[in-house]
Amino acid sequence: MGTPSGCRNRPVGRGLEYRLVFAPFYNGKPLRLSVVLITQNAAAQLPDCLASVAFADEVVVIDSGSNDDTVALAERYGARVVAKEWLGFGRQKQFAVEQASNDWVLCLDADERVSPELAASLVRILESPAAAVYRMARRNRFLGRWLRHGEGYPDWSARLFDRRHARWSDDTVHEKLLYAVSPGTLEGELLHESAEDLGRYLEKQNRYSSLAAVELHRRGRQASVATLLLSPMVRFFKFYVMRLGFLDGFPGLVHISIGCMNSFMKYAKLVELRQAGRK
Structure with missing residues (x-):
């Protein structure tokens, strides 16, 4: 069995398992796909992520000043690493896409990994793509x-795309893939480790709510008392009640509660920014 050229210098173990699973799709040739990631101090999550994309012929990592491994x-793992100062999530991801050698790109975060089922679907699709953008279901592991x-x-989440037909928004946080085509859907799941521990997760959500508030302020958005109260309430009802979040037990309750707190804090910080701007 031929090994994709981009995988030759990668450790075996889980990466080898993926190559064996997809041997029928390789036909001795690397899959013309660039996997791109943005990182900062992601050593704990990165090996599992990179091992899960051993089928791709290129991995590009854009690092913004990591001081770990x-x-x-x-x-x-055979990735090409490019150092780049932090531009915000949207612009950093778009920079990563522009560094790829292939037009077909899979964008991942370091705390995500491609399941074997998703990888098999992805490899089959790329043999003869019917769309320029593909969405995948992301499953979150929490507590x-x-x-x-x-x-x-x-x-x-839309993560697999032909970069000639899609690009990342310039948003500092909660970036979106922008495209004007009908997306296809991949089978399988993108697996996301939402939180190593609750403390770090809360710290991350606090940072995200601050970035989101700054972005809203930049756009001239306003927030009333009604917004502060109704936004988390609507979010809780939609996801915990209507979409049966209560069936996920204690982790599900904590997950949606933090999400609702995030909504409240985002708008509270926006009010603070607007008040500071009037002084």
């Missing part, structure tokens, strides 16, 4: 449990 691990309802699943 992120860069060394990425290079060990040790894979969420199956609420906000946690299916968290549809």
Whole structure:
């Protein structure tokens, strides 16, 4: 069995398992696909992520100043590492896409990994793509449990695309893939480790709510008392009640509660920014 050229210097183990699963699709040739990631101090999550994309002929990691083993691990797995100062999530991801050698790109985060079922679907699709953008279901693991309802699943996300037909928005946070074509759908799931521990997850959500508030302020958005109150309430009802988040037990309750707090804090911080601007 031929091994894709981009995988030759990668460690075996899980990466080898993926190559064996997809041997019928390779036909001795690498899959013309670039996997791109943006990283900063992601050494704990990166190996599982990179092992899960051993079928791709190129992996590009855009690193913004990691001081752990992120860069060394990425290079060990055969990735091409490019150092780039932080531009915000949207612009950083678009920069990563522009560094790819192939037009077909799969964008991942370091705490995500491609399931074997998703990878098999992806490889089959790329033999003869019927669309220029493909969505996939993302399953979130939170407090040790894979969420199956609420906000946690299916968290549809467009990540596989022909870069000639799509690009990332310039948003600092909550970036979106912009495209004007009808997307296709992949089978299988993108697996996301939402939180190593609750403390770090809360710290991340606090940062995200601050970035979101700054972005809203930049756009001239306003927030009333009604917005502060209704936004988290609507979010809770939609995902915990209507989409059965309560079936995910304690992790599901904590997950949606933090999401609602995030909504409240985002608008509270926006009010603070607007008040500071009037002084």
